[in-house]
Amino acid sequence: MASIYEQALGAEFRKLHPRIQERFGFGSRDRVASIGHGTMEQVWYAKWAVAPLLLGATRHIMFPQGGRDIPFNIRNYAYVDSFGRETVTWLRAFRFPGAIRKFDATMIYSEKRSRIVDYLGSKQHLAVDLELSAEPNGGLRIRSSDQRFYERWLRFPFPRTLTGTADVCEWYDDEAGCFQIRVQVVNPMAGPVFRYSGTFQAAFVSVAPHDIPLDAKPLREEARE
Template sequence: MTPVYRQILGSDFDRLHPNVAWRYSIDSTSGVAQVATGIYESVYITSALPPPFWWHYAKRNALPAKSSRMVPFTQGHYCYVDELGRECLAVLRAFEYTTGPRNLNSLLVSGRGGLVDYFGDGPELLYPIEPSVTKAGELLLESGPMRWLGRGPKVGMKGMFSAQLKYIEGWDEARQRFRCDATVRNPVIGELLHFRGWFTAVDQACTLRDIPDEAWPLTLVDRED
């Protein structure tokens, strides 16, 4: 199989910084997972949305739980082919808040029309993803408007109610580590959330049996838009 980002980026994948390309070169046939550890220097969720909104989706591992600073985290990448034959990259994040760990899980799928990212255990949220490579060799992910999948609070998804994701990951040559910055914005409220910081990563042997249960959503969803 071909790694999900290489499938979409094609020859542009080779313009990634070599360390970023290494990060995203595993697939379901690689026999490895990748484990990252680092610090989110800033985690932010807006106060413009009611607390029950954040409680609901944080409990379902679809959004960060709360704002904080200097939050240690781990992140695992696991690859497999799902029951629909789609190459998948599961990203399992654990925010180590002082009040206890909270998770943010997503599943990136190479779908029929491109990349789709499902967030949460349900899954709860869907983002269509458009990847690209910056001049500095960073991986840039930009989304279309978020779609709601779960049973939680629902509002319209267009115009003033839309929420779009931007994620950028690159290599910090001076400090010999990766940097990442994820932001979700709304055209009216502005920034809804962000988490940004740095990490290092290693490969580790991983068979299908070793992949954590959390890498599979509770429900197989074939909706991609």
């Protein structure tokens, strides 16, 4: 079975660098995880956004802390969720002096929407449609579009003016022999909200379905896409 990223990109998946194809080409049947370690050269946030970022930090969605040369790790596990959907985790941890900040998400391929849906945070209360493309350097670019808020009986589109649009690019640098990543979140009215960039190494490790750590899965799964 094709990975959720290959389903979303179709033939364009083959335009990705071979190392990027490896990182985004596995699924639950492969019984592996991609584990990465590196350094973010810069982590930055807008001072005006402290209040919403503090709220987001409680659910592992961005955070109001910045710095340079921040140790970083990323864990991507693939599993089938309780609704039978192929799922891939993005578990990012930033090790600041005195604090570990987390930025978590789980992604599925939605047949209904014909695209990947990204559930942000630890309780899948924010669902974001993603647009994927292959970059000229063989990298994968991910841009967010429509967002929806789910909390118990509540459901409503989340206005972009109250949140931000994410632009993520991950590529493999042959000369440096490492993965590079650049992430920026921008509010259409107020400007940049949050960003980070840096490098990391990643390798596959064997993981049976029952060995996926509990913290790799959200505290609550949302059926609505």
